[in-house]
Amino acid sequence: MKTGKQLSTEIDANVPTAARMYDHYLGGKDNYAADRAACEELDKVVPSTRRLALNNRRFLQRVVRTLAAEYGIRQFLDHGSGLPTQDNVHQVAQRHDPSAHVVYVDNDPMVLVHGRALLEQDERTTVIHADMRETEAIFEHPDTRRLIDFDEPVAVLFNSVFHCIPDSDTDGPLAVVRRVTERLAPGSFLVMCQLVSEDAEVRDFVTDFMAQATQGRWGRVRRQQDVAEWFEGLEILEPGLVEVSTWRPDSDVVPRQLTREWIEFGGVARKP
Numbered sequence: 585m586k587t588g589k590q591l592s593t594e595i596d597a598n599v600p601t602a603a604r605m606y607d608h609y610l611g612g613k614d615n616y617a618a619d620r621a622a623c624e625e626l627d628k629v630v631p632s633t634r635r636l637a638l639n640n641r642r643f644l645q646r647v648v649r650t651l652a653a654e655y656g657i658r659q660f661l662d663h664g665s666g667l668p669t670q671d672n673v674h675q676v677a678q679r680h681d682p683s684a685h686v687v688y689v690d691n692d693p694m695v696l697v698h699g700r701a702l703l704e705q706d707e708r709t710t711v712i713h714a715d716m717r718e719t720e721a722i723f724e725h726p727d728t729r730r731l732i733d734f735d736e737p738v739a740v741l742f743n744s745v746f747h748c749i750p751d752s753d754t755d756g757p758l759a760v761v762r763r764v765t766e767r768l769a770p771g772s773f774l775v776m777c778q779l780v781s782e783d784a785e786v787r788d789f790v791t792d793f794m795a796q797a798t799q800g801r802w803g804r805v806r807r808q809q810d811v812a813e814w815f816e817g818l819e820i821l822e823p824g825l826v827e828v829s830t831w832r833p834d835s836d837v838v839p840r841q842l843t844r845e846w847i848e849f850g851g852v853a854r855k856p
Contacts, residue, residue, distance in 0.1 A: 595693050595694050595697075597616040597617075597618060598616075598618050599618060599797075599798065599799050600616075600618045600619045600621075600622040600797045600798055601619065601692050601694070601798060601801065602666075602748050602794070602798065602801070602802070603664075603666045603690065603692045603694065603695055604616065604619040604692075604694065605619045605622055605623050605626075606637055606666050606744075607619075607666065608620050608623050609623060609633060609634045609637035609638070610637055610638065610641060614694065622797045625793065625797075626790070626793060626794075629786070629789050629790070629793075629845075630786065630790060630845050630846055631845075632845060632846075636779075636846070636847065636848055639828060639829040639848065640743070640744050640777070640828055640848045642829070643743075643777070643828035643829065643831055643848070644673070644741070644743050644775075645671050645676050646831065646832055646833075646834065647741075647743075647775050647831070647852055648660065648673050648676040648677055648739070649676050649679075649680070650832060650852075651739050651773055651775075651852070652676070652677045652680040652681060652684065653680050655737075655773070656737075657677075657737060657738070657739045657773060658677070658681055658683060658684045658685065659684070659685050659686075659731075659732050659733065659736065659737070659738040659739065660673050660674070660677055660684070660685070660686045660687070660738070660739045660740075660741060661686075661687050661689070661722075661728070661732060661738055661739070661740045661741065662686065662687065662688045662689065662741040662743070663689045663716040663722075663740070663741060663742050663745060664689065664690055664691075664716050664742065664743070664744075664745030664748065665688035665689060665690050665695065665711070665741075666690065666692075666695060673686050673688070673741065674686035674706065674708070674709040678708070682708075683708065684708065685708045685709065685731040685732060686708070686709045686710075686731075687709075687710055687711075687712065687725075687727065687728050687731055687732055688709070688710070688711040688712070689711070689712055689714050689716060689722055690711065690713070690714075691713065691714060691715045691716070693713070695711065696711060696713045708731065709731075710727045710730075710731060712725050712727050712728065716742070716745060716749070716760065717749060717755040717760055719760065719763040719764055719767070720763075723767055734767060734768065734769060735769055736769055737768075737769055737770075737771040737772045737773070738768060738769070738772050738773075739772065739773040739774075739775060740764055740768065740772065740773070740774050740775070741775045742757075742760075742761075742774070742775065742776045742777075743775055743776075743777060744777055744778060744779070744848055745778070746760075746776065746778040746803065746806075746814075747778040747779045747802070747803050747804065747805055747806065748801065748802055748803055749803040750802075750803040750804065751803070751804070756803075757778075757803075757814055758813055758814055761774065761776070761814045765817075765818070765855055768855050769855075770855055770856060771854065771855065772854070772855045773852060773853065773854050773855070774815075774818065774852070774853050774855070775850075775851075775852050776811070776814050776815070776850045776851070776853075777811070777828050777848050777849055777850025777851070778806060778811060778848070778849065778850060779805050779806075779846055779847075779848060779849075780805060780806050780807055780808050780810070780811060780846065780847060780848075780849040781805050781807070781845065781846040781847070782807060782808070783845060783846075786805070786845050786846055787804070787805040787806075787807075787846075790805045790846065791803075791804040791805050805846060808825070808849050811825065811849050811850055812825055815851070815853050817856075818853035818854065818855060818856070819853055819854045819855075819856055820851055820852070820853045821851065821852045821853065821854065823851075824851060825849065825850060825851040826849070826850075826851060827847045827848065827849055828847075828848045828849070828850060829848075831851060831852075
């Protein structure tokens with residue numbers, strides 16, 4: 585088994601991370617001054633980012649609820665899960681079936697600390713410290729094997745995380761998706777979305793800004809056509825690949841992503 589990428593267990597309050605910036609945008613308290621400062625600078629060019637983060641979180645909750653209630657999924661593997669917040673994946677899934685199992689994966693040591701503290705009383709849920717690109721290490725991790733039966737359908741989540749990794753023939757988003765899909769039972773689902781923009785200036789600014797702010801822990805803002813490639817060979821659920829606030833909204837009167845300098849784009853697909 586591959587040992588995985590070298591992961592830091594030290595929390596550096598002076599270097600922003602995507603997880604802590606996301607936590608700040610969601611109104612959380614598990615972030616530092618460096619994370620908040622980075623968000624302020626980002627907002628000067630892409631002011632809709634807070635609304636985008638909130639809408640993305642609501643998308644995740646709707647997806648989990650849909651897969652649990654309508655498709656009978658009882659196993660969830662959440663890559664790049666981020667810091668715990670309200671209505672996490674396990675809370676939404678277990679609301680429909682208390683026996684649902686969830687494995688969270690993140691390489692941010694702060695996520696590991698807070699996640700384990702939150703989940704220490706829940707034997708059906710765990711968080712493991714791993715890089716989302718290390719498919720074998722994740723799938724073969726003892727806690728994953730304890731909670732997930734890969735002979736049965738599972739929902740694998742890559743929710744707003746692929747923009748955190750660069751393109752690579754071996755470790756880029758497409759390579760990761762293909763590795764994961766090969767290991768899943770038919771009837772399993774993949775949930776994938778990321779930040780995209782059709783404006784080259786926005787793509788370049790955000791990509792460069794986040795790469796510098798996080799000291800290289802970033803990939804790039806992509807285009808919608810890049811995201812569509814990840815879904816090839818899979819059965820995409822209705823309404824297809826969309827800006828995520830429009831994915832099966834709870835009602836006609838819901839928060840929508842109104843500004844378009846960048847959006848969260850993706851969807852849900854089933855392995856045939």
